[in-house]
Amino acid sequence: MAYLDHAASTPMLPQAAETMSGLLGQVGNASSLHAAGRRARRVVEESRETIAAALGARPSEVVLTSGGTESDNLAVKGIYWARRSADDRRRRVLVSAVEHHAVLDTALWLAEHEGAQVRWLDVDAAGRVAPAVLAAAIDEAPDDVALVSVMWANNEVGTVQPIGELAEVAHGYGIPVHTDAVQAVGQLPVDFAASGVDALTVTGHKFGGPLGAGALLVGRDVAVAPVMHGGGQERDVRSGTLDVPAIAALATAVEIAVKEQPERAERLAALRAALVHGVCRAVPDAQLNGDHVFSLDRRLPGNAHFSFPGCEGDALLMLLDARDIECSTGSACSAGVARPSHVLLAMGHDEARARGSLRFSLGHTSTAADVDALVAAIGPVVERARSAAQ
Amino acid sequence: MKVLAALSGGVDSAVAAARAVDAGHDVTAVHLALSSTPAAVRSGARGCCSLEDARDARRAADVLGVPFYVWDVAERFGRDVVDDFVAEYAAGRTPNPCIRCNERIKFAAVLDRAVALGFDAVCTGHYAHLVDGALHRARDTGKDQSYVLAVLAPWQLARAMFPLGDTVKADVRREAHARGLAVADKPDSHDVCFIPDGDTAGWLRRHLGEQPGPIVDAASGTVVGGHDGAYAFTVGQRRGLRIGRPAADGQPRYVLDVSPVTRTVTVGTAADLDARTVVTGRPTWCSAPPSLPVSAVVQLRAHGEPIPAQVEATPGDTGLRLRLLSPARGVAPGQTAALYDGDRVLGSATVERAESGAADNS
Numbered sequence: 001m002a003y004l005d006h007a008a009s010t011p012m013l014p015q016a017a018e019t020m021s022g023l024l025g026q027v028g029n030a031s032s033l034h035a036a037g038r039r040a041r042r043v044v045e046e047s048r049e050t051i052a053a054a055l056g057a058r059p060s061e062v063v064l065t066s067g068g069t070e071s072d073n074l075a076v077k078g079i080y081w082a083r084r085s086a087d088d089r090r091r092r093v094l095v096s097a098v099e100h101h102a103v104l105d106t107a108l109w110l111a112e113h114e115g116a117q118v119r120w121l122d123v124d125a126a127g128r129v130a131p132a133v134l135a136a137a138i139d140e141a142p143d144d145v146a147l148v149s150v151m152w153a154n155n156e157v158g159t160v161q162p163i164g165e166l167a168e169v170a171h172g173y174g175i176p177v178h179t180d181a182v183q184a185v186g187q188l189p190v191d192f193a194a195s196g197v198d199a200l201t202v203t204g205h206k207f208g209g210p211l212g213a214g215a216l217l218v219g220r221d222v223a224v225a226p227v228m229h230g231g232g233q234e235r236d237v238r239s240g241t242l243d244v245p246a247i248a249a250l251a252t253a254v255e256i257a258v259k260e261q262p263e264r265a266e267r268l269a270a271l272r273a274a275l276v277h278g279v280c281r282a283v284p285d286a287q288l289n290g291d292h293v294f295s296l297d298r299r300l301p302g303n304a305h306f307s308f309p310g311c312e313g314d315a316l317l318m319l320l321d322a323r324d325i326e327c328s329t330g331s332a333c334s335a336g337v338a339r340p341s342h343v344l345l346a347m348g349h350d351e352a353r354a355r356g357s358l359r360f361s362l363g364h365t366s367t368a369a370d371v372d373a374l375v376a377a378i379g380p381v382v383e384r385a386r387s388a389a390q
Numbered sequence: 391m392k393v394l395a396a397l398s399g400g401v402d403s404a405v406a407a408a409r410a411v412d413a414g415h416d417v418t419a420v421h422l423a424l425s426s427t428p429a430a431v432r433s434g435a436r437g438c439c440s441l442e443d444a445r446d447a448r449r450a451a452d453v454l455g456v457p458f459y460v461w462d463v464a465e466r467f468g469r470d471v472v473d474d475f476v477a478e479y480a481a482g483r484t485p486n487p488c489i490r491c492n493e494r495i496k497f498a499a500v501l502d503r504a505v506a507l508g509f510d511a512v513c514t515g516h517y518a519h520l521v522d523g524a525l526h527r528a529r530d531t532g533k534d535q536s537y538v539l540a541v542l543a544p545w546q547l548a549r550a551m552f553p554l555g556d557t558v559k560a561d562v563r564r565e566a567h568a569r570g571l572a573v574a575d576k577p578d579s580h581d582v583c584f585i586p587d588g589d590t591a592g593w594l595r596r597h598l599g600e601q602p603g604p605i606v607d608a609a610s611g612t613v614v615g616g617h618d619g620a621y622a623f624t625v626g627q628r629r630g631l632r633i634g635r636p637a638a639d640g641q642p643r644y645v646l647d648v649s650p651v652t653r654t655v656t657v658g659t660a661a662d663l664d665a666r667t668v669v670t671g672r673p674t675w676c677s678a679p680p681s682l683p684v685s686a687v688v689q690l691r692a693h694g695e696p697i698p699a700q701v702e703a704t705p706g707d708t709g710l711r712l713r714l715l716s717p718a719r720g721v722a723p724g725q726t727a728a729l730y731d732g733d734r735v736l737g738s739a740t741v742e743r744a745e746s747g748a749a750d751n752s
């Protein structure tokens with residue numbers, strides 16, 4: 001089996017799995033006042049400190065959640081509501097055109113139900129938001145902007161955004177910035193304080209932690225209205241009994257991922273180079289999507305994304321799956337029916353190109369054998385998919 | 391063989407796929423998405439292929455241990471089946487969308503794609519029996535679906551698989567239970583799959599708009615009522631006729647003819663509905679074409695009574711003339727006439743017109 005879909009999810013680090021299973025037998029609600037509760041609470045707080053240290057944040061800036069989607073919802077809704085409460089003019093939500101649906105759909109929901117106006121930030125052909133584009137968008141009505149949300153690195157084509165510069169532009173107007181850094185942690189250096197952003201989303205299962213556990217890093221003076229009401233956990237920002245074993249595993253994983261990030265990035269970049277080279281040789285008319293410059297400030301080291309002219313992505317995926325090569329078409333499917341990727345469309349590509357695409361993403365368990373398997377199979381697979389599209 | 395099993399989310403296709411797996415084939419399951427905006431749940435027994443059906447199909451594939459995908463054929467289905475359905479009614483004919491779907495989607499678009507991707511056959515849960523590549527009625531005559539498959543050509547039948555042909559429905563459900571398939575007790579879908587509430591007239595009204603016109607008595611030529619759209623009526627229909635006064639002879643009236651051009655619906659007695667000769671367009675033969683004329687049994691509806699007939703070619707080979715040995719009641723243009731030799735399906739043709747009265751000797 002050649003698993004090339006690490007951007008979707010990546011195997012749990014054995015140390016994280018061990019941390020988690022070690023705690024599964026231990027009872028304790030971290031909110032309880034007795035010894036068992038305090039034991040659980042201690043695990044949570046030590047995990048919080050570990051997560052904070054790994055990501056350049058203070059422990060009080062870490063809000064523990066159930067993962068990336070929840071963190072994105074909390075950031076976009078919570079900051080919008082807080083900003084609008086303070087000043088009712090603040091209805092505009094500035095969002096890049098290539099965001100994950102967890103940000104995109106949340107923004108659209110706010111527009112439909114909460115009086116927000118979504119202003120898309122256009123991207124260039126590589127999928128990048130230029131600081132000047134953000135400035136111009138803000139300038140249209142600076143007092144009416146609730147927040148800006150631009151992802152650190154794109155999940156489909158791996159494009160890295162100029163987060164520091166974007167944050168600086170927004171702060172010039174006193175506007176808070178959220179970034180979904182879910183794909184970046186473990187592949188790129190991610191430092192919350194240094195980046196200047198006000199809120200940052202991370203999730204465990206993208207870097208070898210467990211599914212169902214993540215965090216929203218939020219500046220202490222950034223007002224966030226809660227989405228989850230209840231027992232008042234996480235400083236009233238996110239109520240709900242904490243999943244202690246998962247949080248501990250999240251901490252174990254993020255520490256390792258951050259520590260190993262530089263050598264991992266180098267190793268993945270080398271594998272990715274072999275993959276891109278091999279695919280282009282096997283399929284000369286394959287089109288590479290995203291930034292053609294493969295440096296860490298431009299593109300995720302483990303990401304490759306191609307369009308194969310004359311093919312349908314789902315036929316390619318099926319044929320590769322039958323050969324035990326697992327990847328993604330990168331498009332959202334609600335009914336299992338693929339829609340052309342909004343990311344590729346935003347980058348200026350047409351629907352045909354968007355529909356004939358595959359994303360290959362490498363991770364900490366990827367080997368040269370995975371790349372070799374893909375390179376050997378892709379030629380015949382493309383040929384068959386082409387004949388099926390006739 | 392590499393077999394593509396189409397799973398609707400119902401019990402028949404699930405058991406059919408299970409049998410293909412047991413037979414040792416390399417099976418991949420697909421659920422066909424026929425609509426770009428499917429309903430979340432099935433409304434009772436009507437309709438098909440909602441998101442709930444897709445989930446049921448996925449779960450069945452899990453139990454069978456086979457790969458599962460959803461294929462988006464919504465655009466082709468919209469054009470080849472739904473648009474055709476509307477156009478036929480607009481032209482005053484009575485279509486059978488299930489037949490168009492088998493002919494153009496399941497055993498054409500889907501089959502073509504399957505073959506291109508390396509599959510040898512498409513497997514479905516239809517109740518029909520293939521014997522040495524020849525299409526026959528299913529053992530369960532009440533459930534027999536050979537009628538809707540009579541439109542398939544030899545190249546399509548050569549790559550079709552109908553594992554349920556030898557089993558009765560009750561046994562299929564029992565088998566589903568035994569295999570641990572949750573859909574064992576799911577109600578069968580019926581009516582037109584893309585009209586989930588069963589209100590075909592209402593659906594057509596939304597697509598064709600109101601087109602009011604007269605209801606005319608065939609015998610007297612007088613106008614006896616009015617309607618909102620001729621497309622809501624089909625030959626032989628009795629319900630839905632808004633007729634002001636009862637017929638002189640006190641007998642119920644039936645639709646004899648629908649003319650969309652003049653927006654006229656013509657009505658008459660039950661006897662007027664009898665057809666003894668049916669003229670069709672060009673036939674599709676399921677195997678080598680028989681030499682005409684030939685004796686055959688004709689079926690004019692999905693579960694219609696089979697009628698013995700003499701089948702001749704019309705002059706110029708433009709179609710067939712079916713001389714029925716006993717009358718058929720209410721034969722509508724656009725319907726499919728399926729032809730059988732005993733239980734074996736010879737082929738089918740689309741009805742152009744029916745002729746009532748005594749058998750024509752010309």
